[in-house]
Amino acid sequence: MIHLDYRDSRPMYEQVRxxxxxxxxxxxxxxDEKLPSVRELASSLAINPNTIQRxxxxxxxxxxxxxxxxxxxxxxxxxxKESVRKRELLKKLEEILEELFYLNVxxxxxxxxxxxxxxxxxxxxxxxxDRGN
Amino acid sequence: MIEGIEICKKFGDFTALDxxxxxxxxxxxxxxxxxxxxxxxxxxxxxxxxxxxxxxEILYDGEPVFENHGAKQKMAFIPDDVFxxxxxxxxxxxxxxxxxxxxxxxxxxxxxxxxxxxxDRKTPMRRMSKGMQKQAAFMLAISMRPExxxxxxxxxxxxxxxxxxxxxxxxxEVSEKKMSVLISSHNLRELEDVCDxxxxxxxxxxxxxxxxxxxxSSVTKIQVVFEDEMPDLDREFHIVSRSDLGxxxxxxxxxxxxxxxxxxxxxxxxxxxVLPLSLEEIFIYELEGEHYEVxxxxx
Numbered sequence: 374m375i376h377l378d379y380r381d382s383r384p385m386y387e388q389v390r391x392x393x394x395x396x397x398x399x400x401x402x403x404x405d406e407k408l409p410s411v412r413e414l415a416s417s418l419a420i421n422p423n424t425i426q427r428x429x430x431x432x433x434x435x436x437x438x439x440x441x442x443x444x445x446x447x448x449x450x451x452x453x454k455e456s457v458r459k460r461e462l463l464k465k466l467e468e469i470l471e472e473l474f475y476l477n478v479x480x481x482x483x484x485x486x487x488x489x490x491x492x493x494x495x496x497x498x499x500x501x502x503d504r505g506n
Numbered sequence: 507m508i509e510g511i512e513i514c515k516k517f518g519d520f521t522a523l524d525x526x527x528x529x530x531x532x533x534x535x536x537x538x539x540x541x542x543x544x545x546x547x548x549x550x551x552x553x554x555x556x557x558x559x560x561x562x563e564i565l566y567d568g569e570p571v572f573e574n575h576g577a578k579q580k581m582a583f584i585p586d587d588v589f590x591x592x593x594x595x596x597x598x599x600x601x602x603x604x605x606x607x608x609x610x611x612x613x614x615x616x617x618x619x620x621x622x623x624x625x626d627r628k629t630p631m632r633r634m635s636k637g638m639q640k641q642a643a644f645m646l647a648i649s650m651r652p653e654x655x656x657x658x659x660x661x662x663x664x665x666x667x668x669x670x671x672x673x674x675x676x677x678x679e680v681s682e683k684k685m686s687v688l689i690s691s692h693n694l695r696e697l698e699d700v701c702d703x704x705x706x707x708x709x710x711x712x713x714x715x716x717x718x719x720x721x722x723s724s725v726t727k728i729q730v731v732f733e734d735e736m737p738d739l740d741r742e743f744h745i746v747s748r749s750d751l752g753x754x755x756x757x758x759x760x761x762x763x764x765x766x767x768x769x770x771x772x773x774x775x776x777x778x779x780v781l782p783l784s785l786e787e788i789f790i791y792e793l794e795g796e797h798y799e800v801x802x803x804x805x
Contacts, residue, residue: 379695379782379784380782381782382780382781382782383782384719384722385698385699411681412678412681412682415677415678415680415681416674416675416677416678416681417674418699419670419673419674419677419699419700420677420699420700421535421677421680421699421700421701421702422677422680422681423534423702
């Protein structure tokens with residue numbers, strides 16, 4: 374479910390956090406679905422439970438997950454206001470665009486790509502909505 | 507909590523432990539790393555209550571451990587060279603430990619068989635390979651239901667599947683039972699996954715101890731290419747190590763990666779990338795300062 378890569382420069386807890394965030398955004402984990410318990414995940418990934426706790430806490434602060442005392446963590450959905458993450462991603466996109474322009478990729482070509490990706494996601498079941506545009 | 511306060515130990519003239527202090531918080535994992543002969547195993551023998559320190563104290567939840575049966579009931583220790591009685595099988599050893607450890611849980615012991623499929627009930631332990639003996643020792647230790655677990659090179663000699671099996675059981679116990687664990691290992695890659703705190707030992711002292719998180723954010727490895735000549739960065743940064751390959755400079759700088767990248771962005775850069783810094787690298791750089799390093803020699 375969560376894949377850890379030791380050659381990744383992100384710390385372990387970020388990899389766990391990003392992994393779940395991805396699953397939630399893609400809809401692979403439905404709203405109100407239970408996340409694995411800290412013990413289960415610590416045991417199956419063979420990593421420190423406090424690392425997982427930390428990832429879960431962040432997901433909760435970001436609004437992806439809610440906690441029911443004594444029961445565990447559950448998927449809350451994709452939070453409406455995702456400014457931090459959005460900014461992060463846009464910055465990454467800028468970096469990629471910079472390189473692409475350098476490689477003489479035209480704006481039209483990029484536009485086509487954007488369109489294609491959007492269509493593909495639309496086909497998957499309309500997980501992307503146009504809220505907040 | 508396992509606590510060591512100002513522990514000193516001399517063997518003749520040799521100072522094995524030198525005013526050493528550390529803490530393993532309840533429900534956390536502390537990894538001891540250090541060069542051969544640094545005193546890791548000696549320290550573990552003290553924390554297990556086998557050796558008596560010349561001065562200083564070792565406490566389990568505030569209670570001294572040496573010759574304290576009550577405290578020892580709560581702990582298990584797996585030394586690097588595991589011991590089994592002559593001709594005894596794992597079942598014999600189980601019966602022996604059951605007589606000593608009041609909390610020994612036979613049900614857990616039986617359940618653990620599933621995790622170690624290659625172990626055999628009838629073969630005398632001493633005839634088994636080192637790896638098999640380690641597995642057996644681990645099975646016995648977990649069945650003692652310890653609150654404090656001390657492991658000296660727990661996965662040394664184990665195959666990758668069994669190593670992971672052991673970490674997995676350990677992490678589950680830490681999470682579920684709030685067990686406190688003190689591990690010494692040279693397998694830094696694996697310690698990185700399982701530890702909360704890391705202590706780097708050298709010559710009987712702890713050079714530094716930090717949470718793994720702080721340790722990893724205290725140094726940054728970065729690759730940069732400058733548009734022009736490389737500016738003099740030594741004035742601005744504390745550079746621990748540098749290697750240059752053409753225009754690509756790989757630097758290891760003390761400090762948080764965010765601050766360093768911000769500071770470097772002032773220069774004209776063609777390229778900059780923060781690289782993952784492994785515990786192994788941190789270990790090497792920290793000990794280089796102690797004049798313990800790999801020498802290039804041709805024989």
